[in-house]
Amino acid sequence: MRGVPRAGLVGGVAAVIIVVDQLSKHWALRRLGDFSTIEVVGSLQLRLTWNTGTAFSLGDDLNLGPIIAVLALLVVGWLLWSGHSARRPGAVAAGLVAGGAVGNLIDRALRSGPNGQPVGFMGGAVVDFVDLQWWPVFNVADAGIVVGAFLLVVVSMFEPRTDAPGDDPPAGDDG
Template identity: 55%
Template sequence: MTATEELVVPPVRLRRRLAGATAVAVLAFDQLTKAWARSLEETVEVVGSLQFRLAHNSGAAFSLFEGLGSVIGVLALAIVAVLVVMLRSVSNRTAALAVGAVLGGAIGNLLDRALQPGDGFLGGHVTDFIDLQWWPVFNVADIGITVGGAVLVWSSIRPGRAS
């Protein structure tokens, strides 16, 4: 094997690394912004109807299924496992970015369920703080999950997928 051949990284590994880096970036930004939000003593008006306001969510994204934190936590754990398995078959850069965004967001909210106060196994509340006042309060992890999920659907149905 030549030196050049040893430096070549297969495209599958590059896509996995891209997904992993995206997951780490979403997770880090999510956890940093949630830590900041937990330090808020009052609502921060940003622009228009956008404000940052601390909220505790024991349900799913966008405050759905309030009070089912443990059930949602276990489902989130299963989703994270499925996403990790999906990383083995990521077929293009777009899908890699999308899986990474969903994975980072899912882990971010799962960490809250494990580390924040709540009832039972993985029953902690999720820290939400982005308030549009016309939509349920959400966080960066929810954005990663929603946008990543939409991009995954889009990339799986669009014609002529590129690598």
């Protein structure tokens, strides 16, 4: 079946990721804005950074971050339309990716640049603050995208094949 059989689940998961992401970024700006660091456990620390590039701060000077986020949303749209989100795990994965992409797009659209520098529309910096010290600094939206993408790969490996693209899942299968 073509369409959006689990759009509510995708939207619900995305909404949770967006809210938690934006609240955590607001907290990080208030608590870590003075460039302080909070040691949590092991190598995990909370430290405010600004990402003007793509994922993991790659390409800071290329301004590709907004393009990548829009591409992620297009992938989620395709997942919904193609039926890959018809089962619960696929819908959750799509919601994680969508919520993460929107969370970071909100930063790009509504935040200033690092240190309050004025920027044009979609030129804002993404707030990152989770620092493992052995991985690039990230945020809740980034975690949603990475976990969602990983889950999509796992789900696609175990998804039963159908005779034709877009066929309905077996009757009574809720995923």
